[in-house]
Amino acid sequence: MAGPDTTGVLEVEDRSDRPEPGAPVLEVRDLRVQFPTDDGLVTAVDGVSFDLDANETLGIVGESGSGKSVTSLAILGLLPTSARISGEVRFRGRQLLGLSERKLQPIRGRHIAMVFQDALAALNPVQKVGAQIAEAISVHEDLSKADLRDRVVGLLDVVGIPNPARRAEQYPHEYSGGMRQRAMIAMSIANEPDVLIADEPTTALDVTIQAQVLEVLERIQDRTESSIILITHDLGVVAGVADRVLVMYAGRQAEEAGVESIFYEPRHPYTQGLLRSLPRIDARSSDRLERIVGQPPSLVAVPPGCAFHPRCPHARVPGRCNEERPELRPVAGAAHVAACHFAEEIAAELEGGDDR
Amino acid sequence: MTDIATDDFLMETPEPAKDALLRVDDLVKHYPIRTGLFRRPTGAVQAVSGISFEVRRGETLGLVGESGCGKSTTGRVVMRLDDATGGTVTFDGVDVHQARAGDLRRLRQRMQIVFQDPYASLNPRMTVQGIISEPLRIHGRYGDGGADRVKELMELVGLKPEHVNRFPHEFSGGQRQRIGIARAIALDPDLLVLDEPVSALDVSIQAGIVNLLEDIQEQFDMAFLFIAHDLSVVRHISDQVAVMYLGHIVEMGTADDLYERPAHPYTQALLSAVPVPDPRKQRQRTRIVLEGDPPNPASPPSGCRFRTRCWKATEKCANEVPALIDRGQGHLSACHYAEVQSVI
Numbered sequence: 001m002a003g004p005d006t007t008g009v010l011e012v013e014d015r016s017d018r019p020e021p022g023a024p025v026l027e028v029r030d031l032r033v034q035f036p037t038d039d040g041l042v043t044a045v046d047g048v049s050f051d052l053d054a055n056e057t058l059g060i061v062g063e064s065g066s067g068k069s070v071t072s073l074a075i076l077g078l079l080p081t082s083a084r085i086s087g088e089v090r091f092r093g094r095q096l097l098g099l100s101e102r103k104l105q106p107i108r109g110r111h112i113a114m115v116f117q118d119a120l121a122a123l124n125p126v127q128k129v130g131a132q133i134a135e136a137i138s139v140h141e142d143l144s145k146a147d148l149r150d151r152v153v154g155l156l157d158v159v160g161i162p163n164p165a166r167r168a169e170q171y172p173h174e175y176s177g178g179m180r181q182r183a184m185i186a187m188s189i190a191n192e193p194d195v196l197i198a199d200e201p202t203t204a205l206d207v208t209i210q211a212q213v214l215e216v217l218e219r220i221q222d223r224t225e226s227s228i229i230l231i232t233h234d235l236g237v238v239a240g241v242a243d244r245v246l247v248m249y250a251g252r253q254a255e256e257a258g259v260e261s262i263f264y265e266p267r268h269p270y271t272q273g274l275l276r277s278l279p280r281i282d283a284r285s286s287d288r289l290e291r292i293v294g295q296p297p298s299l300v301a302v303p304p305g306c307a308f309h310p311r312c313p314h315a316r317v318p319g320r321c322n323e324e325r326p327e328l329r330p331v332a333g334a335a336h337v338a339a340c341h342f343a344e345e346i347a348a349e350l351e352g353g354d355d356r
Numbered sequence: 357m358t359d360i361a362t363d364d365f366l367m368e369t370p371e372p373a374k375d376a377l378l379r380v381d382d383l384v385k386h387y388p389i390r391t392g393l394f395r396r397p398t399g400a401v402q403a404v405s406g407i408s409f410e411v412r413r414g415e416t417l418g419l420v421g422e423s424g425c426g427k428s429t430t431g432r433v434v435m436r437l438d439d440a441t442g443g444t445v446t447f448d449g450v451d452v453h454q455a456r457a458g459d460l461r462r463l464r465q466r467m468q469i470v471f472q473d474p475y476a477s478l479n480p481r482m483t484v485q486g487i488i489s490e491p492l493r494i495h496g497r498y499g500d501g502g503a504d505r506v507k508e509l510m511e512l513v514g515l516k517p518e519h520v521n522r523f524p525h526e527f528s529g530g531q532r533q534r535i536g537i538a539r540a541i542a543l544d545p546d547l548l549v550l551d552e553p554v555s556a557l558d559v560s561i562q563a564g565i566v567n568l569l570e571d572i573q574e575q576f577d578m579a580f581l582f583i584a585h586d587l588s589v590v591r592h593i594s595d596q597v598a599v600m601y602l603g604h605i606v607e608m609g610t611a612d613d614l615y616e617r618p619a620h621p622y623t624q625a626l627l628s629a630v631p632v633p634d635p636r637k638q639r640q641r642t643r644i645v646l647e648g649d650p651p652n653p654a655s656p657p658s659g660c661r662f663r664t665r666c667w668k669a670t671e672k673c674a675n676e677v678p679a680l681i682d683r684g685q686g687h688l689s690a691c692h693y694a695e696v697q698s699v700i
Contacts, residue, residue, distance in 0.1 A: 063558040162648065176649040177423075206422035206585065208646045211629035215645055233559055236588075236631030240638040259635045277563035279592035281630045282637070282700045284612055288570070289592065291563035295528045311560075 023093075024051035025194055025227050026075070026112075031087035033067075033074050039300045044070040046251040046302075047087075049328070052195065057221065057228040059242030059259070061235060061274075063296050067251035068231045072197045075229075076114055077104045091195070110140045113188035117200040119180035123172040129183050130156070130168025136190045155186040158223075159216045178209035185216055192224045199231045214241060235278060239263055247271050250297050250307035253328050257336035267331045267338040267347055269312045306340070314346050376410035377448055377579045378434065378467075378547055383407050384442035385426070385433050389654060401654045403429040405603035406443065408680075411547065411596075414573065416580040418594030418611065420587055422626075424653060425600040427583045431549045434581060435469050436460070447547065465495050468540040472552035474532030478524040484510070484535055485520045491542045509538040513568060530561035534568065541572060549581045554589060566593060587630045591615050599623045602650055602661040605680055609687025619685040619694040622662045628699040644699065660691070668693045 033045040045067040052058050062068040073079050075089050077096060089096045091112060096104065116122040124132055133152045137143065143151065149168075156164035159182040172180055181201065188196060198217065202210035218241065221228055232238060238245055238259070245262040247255045247270065255268040266272045273292040294311040297303055305322040309315040315322070320341045330336065331343040340346070386400035404426040411417045419427045432438045434445050436452050445452040447463055455463055468491075471477040478487055488506045492498040498505075507517035513534040524532055533553060540548055550569070554562045566589060572578060584590050590597060591611050598608040599622065607620040618624045625644040632638045646665045651657055660678050663669035672692055683694040 063560060178649055207587070207629040208422065208625055209649070211643050211645050215643070234631065235559070235633040236638070239633045239635045240631045263633065263635050274560060275633065277560055278633055279563070279566065279588045280632065281588040281591055281615065281627065282632050282634075283592075285592045285594070289563035289566055291567060292560040293564075295530055295561060296558065 022053075025054050025092060026052040026229075027088065027090040027093075028052075028071075028075065029088040029090075031071065031074060031089065032085070033070050033079065034084040036082060036084075037300070041084075042299045043302070044251050044299060045074065048248070048251075048253055049087075050246055050253075050256065052227050052229060054194075054227055055221070055225045056243050057230060057241055059238035059245045060229060060231045060248060061233065061238055061245060062248035063233055065250070065296055065299055066248040068248050069199055070251075071248075072114070072199050072229065072231055075197065076108055076112060077101075078114075106140065109136060109188075109193070110191045111193055112195040112197065113191070113193040115181075115185055115188045115196065115198040115201045117203050119177070119184045120172065122184055123180060125172055128169055128171055129175065133168075133183070133187045133190055136187045140191050151190070155190055156183065158189075158220065159183070159186045160212060161186070178205055178212060181205060181209075181213050182216060185213070185220070189220050189224065189226075193226055195227050195229065196220075197229045197231070200233070201230070202237065203232070203234070210237075217241070235263075235274065247274075250302050251299060252307060253337075253339060254308065255336075255338040255340075256328070257332075257338075261332065261336050265332060265336075265347070267336065267343040268308075268340050269314050269346060270308045271338075272346075272350075273311075273313075314342060314349075316342065375413060377413045378411040378581065379446040380410065380430075380434065380443070381408050381446070382443040383430065383433060383440055383445065385429050385438065386441045399654050402603050402656055403653060404433065405656070407598075407600070407603070407605045408443075409596075409598050409605065409608065411579045411581050413546070413579055414577040415595040416573065416582050416593055418590035418597040419581060419583045419600060420585065420590050420597060420626075421600035422585060422650065424602070424650060426603040426653075427585075427600050428551055430600075431469065431551045431581060431583045435467060435549055437469070461495070465491075465543045466545050467547040467549065468543065468545040469549040469551065470533075470536050470540045470553050473556055474529055474536050475524075475556075477536055478532060480524055483521050483523055484515070484527075487524070487535060488538045488542055491539060495543060497543065505542070509542055512541075512572070513538045514564070528561075529557050530564060533557065533565055537565075537568065537572070541576070541578070544576060545578065547579045547581065549583070551583045552585070553582075555584060555586060562589070569593065587615075587627060599626065602653055602656055604661055604690065605688075606662065606691070607687070607689045608680065609685075613687050615700060616698060617685060617687075617696045618699065619683065619687070619689040619696050620662075620691045621666050621668055621693075623689075624697050624699050632700070641699070662691075 029049050031045055031048045035042045035044060048071055060068045074085055085097055130152045133155060134148050137151055152168050153164045156167055161167050161179055161182055175183060202213050242259045245259050246253060249270050254270045266275060276290040277292055279289060292311050297307060303310050305324055306326050309317055309321040326339040326341045328337050328339045331338045383404055384406050385404040386402050388397035389399040391398045421427045433440050440453050447467060450463060452463060485506055488509055489498055489502055492502050510517045515534050554565050573580060582593055594611045597611045597614045598605045601622050607623045618627055625646050628644040648665055651664055657664050659675050660673040663673040678690045678692045680688045680690040683689055685696050
């Protein structure tokens with residue numbers, strides 16, 4: 001089971017036999033991604049580990065440069081060859097890192113699929129939308145022309161595109177932004193993947209269109225029982241759809257917990273700061289926003305110790321915070337982990353300050 | 357004056373009405389569509405179709421709406437960066453679009469604009485000193501103590517004055533936006549038009565810029581026309597809010613009233629679609645999911661422009677343009693069937 005596979009154990013057809021129920025669909029262990037640059041080796045993802053359970057939605061939250069998108073590209077083997085990748089990415093127990101393109105091909109798109117932020121860039125401008133979706137299907141499945149056509153129209157219908165038969169014959173530029181995003185979702189779910197990775201799928205969209213797209217994602221998950229990794233900077237979106245949330249900062253995991261724990265009992269000062277800095281649509285405007293001082297670090301010069309310490313209101317500096325990198329460890333039950341030396345103390349402080 | 361009890365009941369004493377600094381009356385902006393060999397105009401994109409509002413001294417009007425609703429065009433026409441097709445823009449009693457050279461120069465010192473993209477709106481080959489002092493030089497105000505003024509401005513916006521000789525690329529996105537704000541307030545204007553000033557910034561950086569803008573407003577009694585698609589930021593910063601859809605204002609009122617008691621179906625759909633960072637609350641909310649996309653602004657629907665996506669639409673909506681008036685909700689709404697429905 002461990003170690004790289006020798007032969008194609010996981011062939012295209014054996015997808016239905018799900019190993020021990022309850023086992024995670026995807027296991028990521030100590031994932032590290034580095035890029036050589038003019039300024040030296042940049043560590044974009046620095047030791048990220050998580051599990052994704054069946055039919056679960058995991059939200060990965062972070063700002064630009066936090067490593068959230070690189071993580072998803074590493075899972076799919078879509079990083080440039082210059083990237084140095086280590087760690088494990090196991091899909092149903094099988095290590096994906098280091099697999100040849102030929103062995104990855106039957107998994108990518110079929111078992112693990114991706115929805116990108118920029119649908120216009122991800123779709124081929126000179127091919128009809130229907131044909132592109134058909135291609136995504138026929139790579140993995142041999143269907144007759146008529147069956148293929150029915151599947152495509154059915155998929156466009158599922159994602160809420162009006163007149164799907166007519167729309168299938170159109171080019172991407174004839175679609176609006178929201179429709180393109182939905183068409184791309186149709187393409188990524190064409191093979192009913194076990195894992196759908198959605199990287200900022202609604203960021204470029206207006207809120208009313210975002211609502212449509214999120215609804216489509218939810219509907220699809222109900223139907224196919226797939227697992228979703230939703231990568232976003234929008235905490236509101238995460239609050240609405242994620243079961244569990246992973247917060248990233250400077251390529252590292254700051255905190256991970258169930259969605260309610262993250263929002264109601266955040267234990268990492270970065271998560272706490274992020275939540276407090278948000279203007280809220282349901283709050284009267286008299287309160288001042290609490291900003292996080294400074295800015296996210298450049299990955300060329302990540303601060304020593306805890307990467308967040310220069311911006312942390314609780315940092316003990318000089319001391320452990322700038323000397324020792326905090327391990328990700330349970331801070332409130334086994335399922336709630338955070339990488340902060342003083343998580344418990346800070347929580348007690350905050351609580352003491354709250355009930356007067 | 358006598359109803360003190362009622363005022364207390366409302367929790368907030370209404371402030372004495374400040375006078376309008378900026379008045380926009382029936383503003384129209386069409387962009388011609390030219391086709392064919394001779395580039396003849398064959399139609400027009402009706403970006404803004406007769407909107408009226410005012411911004412009072414020292415207050416913020418938030419202008420919200422989705423892409424293509426005409427909010428940024430409104431900002432540009434208010435600043436006279438674009439000509440108006442119809443209607444008037446009056447700044448402190450002066451008609452902005454009729455003003456001639458001298459008057460316009462004086463006006464331009466008193467109204468400034470901050471753009472969304474701090475990367476694109478700063479000249480990469482100019483130092484911060486050059487960027488911030490430019491408006492002072494143009495208006496002949498650099499001579500007496502200009503260099504000190506630049507340092508003062510940098511401090512004011514939270515930048516280190518010793519970085520005055522650096523170039524824009526040496527700053528982060530949030531800092532660049534601070535440079536843009538320093539430039540905009542260099543001449544101590546009375547009105548700032550802010551076009552999506554925080555939407556390109558990371559969440560942890562946004563709050564700092566929003567706070568800075570609030571400080572500046574209070575300190576200098578500046579009025580803001582705050583244009584944004586982020587409804588949460590707009591609620592936080594605005595005194596008044598106007599919601600735009602396809603070139604029309606569909607609803608307008610005080611921020612709290614409009615967000616808590618929206619009466620126009622579009623406002624309701626818009627607000628209901630904004631996710632709240634609170635899992636239990638968010639999962640209990642009912643999202644009003646609109647069908648389809650906004651129509652083409654080159655051929656907007658007759659009557660109410662929202663009717664093609666509205667669940668309340670009737671024949672009347674196709675025939676009669678609903679006026680933006682108080683329909684008994686305490687603020688203005690442009691819907692024949694306006695009715696308060698709380699959606700947050």
